[in-house]
């Protein structure tokens with residue numbers, strides 16, 4: 001039985017924050033796909049889709065989901081990881097994008113709109129809004145972000161990786 005987004009089990013799972021982007025919940029990120037409850041046993045199954053393959057945050061997220069559900073009275077929840085369809089930055093909610101911008105992290109552009117144009121041209125400085133930015137490192141403060149610098153205000157900033 002798939003629960004709705006107002007169900008206490010969904011709300012418990014949705015309260016889990018991304019360990020790398022603590023301003024965002026897994027619901028904001030679009031990582032949380034489904035919460036289901038077994039009609040007979042009451043056991044909860046949570047389905048998530050990782051932001052990208054190899055992101056170490058996913059192990060932490062799985063543990064946090066189990067802990068959040070246990071705290072909500074549902075111990076022994078199962079967390080299922082689904083890789084298809086692949087997560088895309090399009091799944092980040094409007095709330096999530098606003099939180100990213102407020103945290104000084106450049107929200108990724110919608111997937112597919114960059115086409116053959118290098119992603120470097122589409123990353124705007126979250127501090128001053130200038131488009132004149134450069135990638136400093138493929139790895140930012142965490143493995144899931146890359147480090148950029150703005151040529152206009154000279155400030156470095158993290159950019160959440162987009163596919």
Ligand SMILES: [Zn+2]
Pocket residue numbers: 125126127128129130150151152153154155
């Ligand atoms: Zn700037």
